[in-house]
Amino acid sequence: MLSPPGRLVTAVLSGLTATPAAALTVGGPCRRSTSRRPALLLLAVATTIGLVTVLAGVAVALATAGHAEPVRSIGWAKLISLATATAGLLFGAGLLRLPGLAPTVGVVTRLSLDGLIIATALWFVGWVLVAEPTRLLGQPPAAGAPILLATVSAALIVGLATVVVFRVPVPAPRRRLATLGAGSAATTVGGLGLATGLLHADTGWALGGAAVAAAGLLTVALVLRGFDRPCRSDIDPTWREGEHAVLPILAMAGAAAYHLLQGGRFDPPGVVAVIVEVFALVARQYLTLHDVRRYARRLVEREAHFRELAHTDALTGLANRRGLLRALHRSAAGGTRCILLILDLDGFKHVNDVRGHDAGDAVLAEVGRRLRDTLGSGDVAARLGGDEFAVLMPGPPAAVDQMGERLLGVLGAAYELPEGPVFLSVSIGTAGGTGQPDIELLLRHADLALRYAKQRGKNRIERYDVAYDRLLSRRTMLEHELRGAIERDELRLVFQPVASLPSVRPVGAEALLRWRHPKLGAVRPDEFIPLAEECGMIAKLGEWVLHQACHQLSRWLADGHDVWVSVNVSPRELHAPAYVGQVTEALRVHRVPPQRLVLEVTEHAVATDLDELIRRLTALRRTGVRIALDDFGAGYSSLGQLRRLPIDILKIDHSLVAEHEPVRPVGTDGPAFAPMVDIVMRLGHQFGLGVIAEGVTTPTELAAVVAAGCHFGQGALLGWGVPAEHLEAMLEAATSSNARPVPTSGPPALASGPPPPRRLPSLPVLGQPAPQRGGSAVPNHPDGEFRQIR
Numbered sequence: 001m002l003s004p005p006g007r008l009v010t011a012v013l014s015g016l017t018a019t020p021a022a023a024l025t026v027g028g029p030c031r032r033s034t035s036r037r038p039a040l041l042l043l044a045v046a047t048t049i050g051l052v053t054v055l056a057g058v059a060v061a062l063a064t065a066g067h068a069e070p071v072r073s074i075g076w077a078k079l080i081s082l083a084t085a086t087a088g089l090l091f092g093a094g095l096l097r098l099p100g101l102a103p104t105v106g107v108v109t110r111l112s113l114d115g116l117i118i119a120t121a122l123w124f125v126g127w128v129l130v131a132e133p134t135r136l137l138g139q140p141p142a143a144g145a146p147i148l149l150a151t152v153s154a155a156l157i158v159g160l161a162t163v164v165v166f167r168v169p170v171p172a173p174r175r176r177l178a179t180l181g182a183g184s185a186a187t188t189v190g191g192l193g194l195a196t197g198l199l200h201a202d203t204g205w206a207l208g209g210a211a212v213a214a215a216g217l218l219t220v221a222l223v224l225r226g227f228d229r230p231c232r233s234d235i236d237p238t239w240r241e242g243e244h245a246v247l248p249i250l251a252m253a254g255a256a257a258y259h260l261l262q263g264g265r266f267d268p269p270g271v272v273a274v275i276v277e278v279f280a281l282v283a284r285q286y287l288t289l290h291d292v293r294r295y296a297r298r299l300v301e302r303e304a305h306f307r308e309l310a311h312t313d314a315l316t317g318l319a320n321r322r323g324l325l326r327a328l329h330r331s332a333a334g335g336t337r338c339i340l341l342i343l344d345l346d347g348f349k350h351v352n353d354v355r356g357h358d359a360g361d362a363v364l365a366e367v368g369r370r371l372r373d374t375l376g377s378g379d380v381a382a383r384l385g386g387d388e389f390a391v392l393m394p395g396p397p398a399a400v401d402q403m404g405e406r407l408l409g410v411l412g413a414a415y416e417l418p419e420g421p422v423f424l425s426v427s428i429g430t431a432g433g434t435g436q437p438d439i440e441l442l443l444r445h446a447d448l449a450l451r452y453a454k455q456r457g458k459n460r461i462e463r464y465d466v467a468y469d470r471l472l473s474r475r476t477m478l479e480h481e482l483r484g485a486i487e488r489d490e491l492r493l494v495f496q497p498v499a500s501l502p503s504v505r506p507v508g509a510e511a512l513l514r515w516r517h518p519k520l521g522a523v524r525p526d527e528f529i530p531l532a533e534e535c536g537m538i539a540k541l542g543e544w545v546l547h548q549a550c551h552q553l554s555r556w557l558a559d560g561h562d563v564w565v566s567v568n569v570s571p572r573e574l575h576a577p578a579y580v581g582q583v584t585e586a587l588r589v590h591r592v593p594p595q596r597l598v599l600e601v602t603e604h605a606v607a608t609d610l611d612e613l614i615r616r617l618t619a620l621r622r623t624g625v626r627i628a629l630d631d632f633g634a635g636y637s638s639l640g641q642l643r644r645l646p647i648d649i650l651k652i653d654h655s656l657v658a659e660h661e662p663v664r665p666v667g668t669d670g671p672a673f674a675p676m677v678d679i680v681m682r683l684g685h686q687f688g689l690g691v692i693a694e695g696v697t698t699p700t701e702l703a704a705v706v707a708a709g710c711h712f713g714q715g716a717l718l719g720w721g722v723p724a725e726h727l728e729a730m731l732e733a734a735t736s737s738n739a740r741p742v743p744t745s746g747p748p749a750l751a752s753g754p755p756p757p758r759r760l761p762s763l764p765v766l767g768q769p770a771p772q773r774g775g776s777a778v779p780n781h782p783d784g785e786f787r788q789i790r
Contacts, residue, residue, distance in 0.1 A: 042094030043224065049087040050187045050217050053080050054210045057194040061206040064198075077199035081146035084191030088153030091184035091220075092160045101164065101177075106287075111163055113284045114245075118159030120280060121248030123151060124273040128255040131270065133262050148269070150195060154188040161185055180223045186216030245281060252277060313383040315361055316368025324382035327392050328439045339400050339432045341391040342446040343407065346425040346458045348387035355419055363415050363422060370410050375403075390446075400430050404461040412459070425459035448472060478528055479535050481517060486544055491515055493548050494721035495565070497730060498692060498714045502706045505734040508564040510600070510714065511549040512721045513541065533572060542573045543582055550590040550597065552724050557596065561731045566598035566628060574601060575612065580619045587623065594624025598649065602630045610641060617646045631694075632656075632680065642687065652680050654695020654715070657705060677708040 060076045092115070095101070096108050128134060161181025193209025196202075252274070259266075266274075311323035319327065331338045345367070352360040367389065371381040380392040393403060407428065414421040429450025432442055445464040453462035485491050495509035515523045532538045546567055553565040573579050587594055599620060601613075617627050628649035629642075633656040656676040677693055684691040693705045696715030705713055719730070 039094045039097035040224065042090050042097060043220065046087045046090035046094060046184075046187075047217055047220060049083050049090070050191065050213055053083040053087065053191050053194070054213050054217070056080065057191075057198060057206060058210050060198055061194075061203050061210070064201065064203065074199060077195045078146040080191060080195040080198065081150040084188055084195060085146070085149040085153035087191065088150075088157045088184070088188035091188065092157050095160060095164060095177075095181065095184065098177075106291075110284070110287055111160065113280050113287070114163040115156060115160030116280045117245050117277060117284065118162055118248050119152070119155035120159075120273050120277040121252045122158060123155040124252050124270065124277070125255045126151065126155070127270055127273060128259045128264075131259070131264060131267065133264050134259065147192075147195060147199065150188075150192045154185070154192050157181075157188045158185045176223055180220060183216045183219030183223060186219065187213045188216075190214070190216055245284070248277075249281075313368070316365055316383050318368045318371065318389070319380055319382035321382065321384050324380065324384070324390050324392060325439065327380040327382075328442065331392070331394065332439060336394050337396065337432075339393045339395065339430060340442055340446045341393065341400065341404065341407070342384070342429050342443075342450045343389045343391065343411070344427050344450055344454065345387040345411070346427055346454070348424060351422055351424070355417065355422070359417050359419065359422070362417060363424070366415050367411060371407075374406060374410050400463075401461070404428050404430065408459065408461070427453040427458045428461045429453050429464065430461065431464040475531060477520070478523065478531055481520070482515075482528055482532060482535075482537060485515055485517075486540070490517055491541075491544065492723075493545065493552065494723055495552075495727045496714060496721040497719040497727060498566075498712055499718040501702075501711050501713050504713075504718055506563070506719070506727065506730050507712070508566065508598075509727055510566045510568075510721075511545060511552075512568075513545055514721070529570075533570060538570050538572050539576060542570060546582065546586045547590070550586045550592045553596060554590040554592050555724075556728065556731070557592070559728070561728070561735070563731060564596045564598060564626075566600050568600045568602075568630070571602075574616050575609075579616075580623065583620060583625060584623050587625075595626060598626045598628050600628045600630040600651065601647075610644070614644060614646060621646050621648075628692075633676065642683070647689065649690045649692060650680060650684050651692045651694050651714075652677055652710070654697075656680065657693055657695055657701050658697070675708075677705055677710055681709050 056076070057080050096111060158181075161178075161184060165178045165181055190209045190211070190213025193212060194206050195209075197204070197206025197209055256274075259270075311319055311326055313320040313323075328338075328340075345363075348360065348363070351363055364383070364387065368381070368383065371389065371391065375381055375391060375393075378394050382390045382392070384390050391403075391407070393399065408426060411426040412424065414423055427450060429446050429448065429452070431445035431449055445468075448468040449462045449464040452468060453460050456462065492514050493511050494514055495511055497506035498508035498510065499505060500507045513525060513529070515525075515528055517523055529538070529541075532541050549565050549567050553563070556563050569579075583597075583599070586592075587597065601617070621627060626648040627646060628651055629645065629647045630651045631653045632650045633653040677691075681691050683689075690712070691710055692712040692714055693710045694714050696702050696705055696713045696717050698717060701715075702713065702717055719727075722730075
């Protein structure tokens with residue numbers, strides 16, 4: 001029992017503690033955001049009820065403490081019990097309404113059931129402690145429903161606070177919630193103690209309960225001042241589902257066993273507690289089963305969604321390569337005949353380079369839309385990667401041509417972009433239609449057909465043919481074997497003579513590369529040289545040819561043969577920065593006079609980049625070598641380009657020699673001449689260039705070329721490509737047959753005297769060199785050939 005001064009002090013402290021706590025809590029909702037206001041309002045109402053309960057209970061306790069005999073305040077005890085129960089329920093509701101703690105009704109229900117399970121276990125254990133025959137806590141209060149309701153409320157707030165605290169995984173919110181829950185539980189338990197003290201006329205018990213309640217109110221107020229951020233609980237309803245019920249069930253089982261061992265019986269309150277516990281457990285497990293099923297359905301849906309995403313291209317919305325393979329497997333499993341079309345956008349790289357990748361993505365998305373709009377319901381469109389697409393069509397091969405033509409038209413239409421329209425073409429390769437079960441083989445066949453469609457001009461449809469496999473197999477083998485051909489000494493040079501006309505005496509030679517493989521035999525140059533350019537070996541082969549030609553030329557010159565050698569140069573070699581240095585080094589190593597070496601550039605190289613070509617050729621001419629424009633008349637060079645190019649020799653293409661019938665001068669009986677050769681000769685005369693007629697294969701062509709005034713020829717009639725020793729024999733035979741050797745100093749650059757009289761006014765076939773080209777002309781042979789002396 002407390003002394004009168006102690007009672008007074010306890011009462012005053014309880015009032016002083018509870019009043020500012022309630023003021024702080026009630027003022028909180030006015031300063032908080034809208035999201036926190038509902039929870040704070042509930043807590044403020046609960047705190048106000050708690051304050052009134054504490055103040056009323058303290059007043060009643062002090063009023064009854066002055067009597068000589070203890071006075072039981074049953075009415076006030078019931079009223080305070082009801083107020084305490086109400087405050088406890090409001091504390092629990094406010095706790096669950098804190099932002100982020102229980103975002104859905106389902107979470108609120110689960111937390112409430114978990115709290116009910118723990119509360120029922122606590123209440124049952126308490127009932128055992130005060131029930132017959134144990135009565136470890138003394139005589140139980142017999143105030144009826146209000147006290148019972150207060151005990152239930154206290155147990156509920158304790159259980160709910162326990163569940164919430166242990167369900168929150170984040171440490172900082174967990175500490176705040178633990179403190180808040182402890183304050184709420186202390187307020188409710190203190191109110192219950194206050195009501196119990198008034199019921200038993202125990203002033204000390206009543207004031208002690210008031211003090212505990214006041215401390216709980218102050219704790220709640222202080223904690224709520226720090227709730228500036230949402231209390232993110234991240235509660236997973238399926239996380240540790242059974243752990244919250246293990247200890248409560250064990251506690252109830254232990255309490256019930258102890259009660260029975262002591263000879264006790266289960267009164268209605270105990271039976272109700274057991275029923276409530278069982279009901280809460282069953283309801284909680286039902287919700288758990290419902291959650292598991294819902295999560296299982298969600299997992300199945302998400303799995304299907306992600307599986308679909310894994311088979312879908314994100315940019316175009318079409319199927320990706322996996323989606324196409326899945327469709328192919330389904331068709332193969334169902335025995336459906338299908339046609340596979342693989343499409344590639346021609347020139348799409350330029351869109352990315354010029355317009356940017358955003359514009360390229362817009363074009364690809366538009367391609368996907370056009371494919372969806374064009375194809376039928378049973379067709380599958382896919383984007384395989386980059387600008388490559390595919391279409392899988394069920395049906396016979398006859399439907400491919402019609403659909404392919406439609407796709408060529410649809411995908412070839414303009415693509416409207418903010419910067420302006422873009423025009424692209426498409427190449428299509430097709431395969432299938434024969435019930436082919438091998439999916440990888442079907443893809444490979446369609447790829448091969450697409451490759452040949454692009455090689456044959458693009459913007460076309462190409463069907464797979466068995467010959468493509470043989471060509472690809474041979475190409476792969478050639479590429480592999482070509483990489484070691486130099487090391488295995490399989491390459492060699494042959495030399496096709498360039499003859500002086502009309503004497504047909506060899507004065508020069510063109511070095512030609514030949515490849516003889518021990519198993520493949522002789523491989524044609526038009527087969528392995530383009531392959532070398534594609535696989536990046538042309539530079540290595542060109543350097544080998546250059547050194548071999550210079551080596552052979554140096555030997556001929558050392559043996560006294562007056563000859564020059566020409567070497568073909570590919571555009572890729574010509575544009576390499578190191579090529580000029582390679583030519584200079586080859587001339588130095590083999591001690592070859594530069595004017596004895598001619599580098600032949602095809603006329604097709606002029607169409608690539610004329611300015612860059614002029615810079616490269618100018619750098620080469622500074623080394624002293626001569627430049628020949630090969631296949632003149634079969635390419636794209638114009639007269640303006642011919643004037644700008646730093647060249648020394650024109651080699652007339654065979655088509656200008658062979659495809660035109662020789663004509664005779666008007667009004668004369670002179671020899672028939674080749675008109676196109678005559679025109680080129682006159683051009684060469686104006687530009688100060690030497691002219692060589694290529695492809696002279698018949699005596700008629702030879703006679704026409706000679707009649708046109710061309711003094712140098714090359715072709716099958718004048719000699720095939722022969723080994724170096726054969727050409728050396730030809731040089732020796734030509735030298736011995738002449739009484740006076742011809743002291744030439746290089747390839748043709750100037751021409752002989754005037755040509756035979758013709759219909760047109762007579763002009764020198766090759767004129768004097770322009771001043772900027774340098775050199776002088778001197779006659780040095782009865783045949784009329786001239787040589788430029790540098």
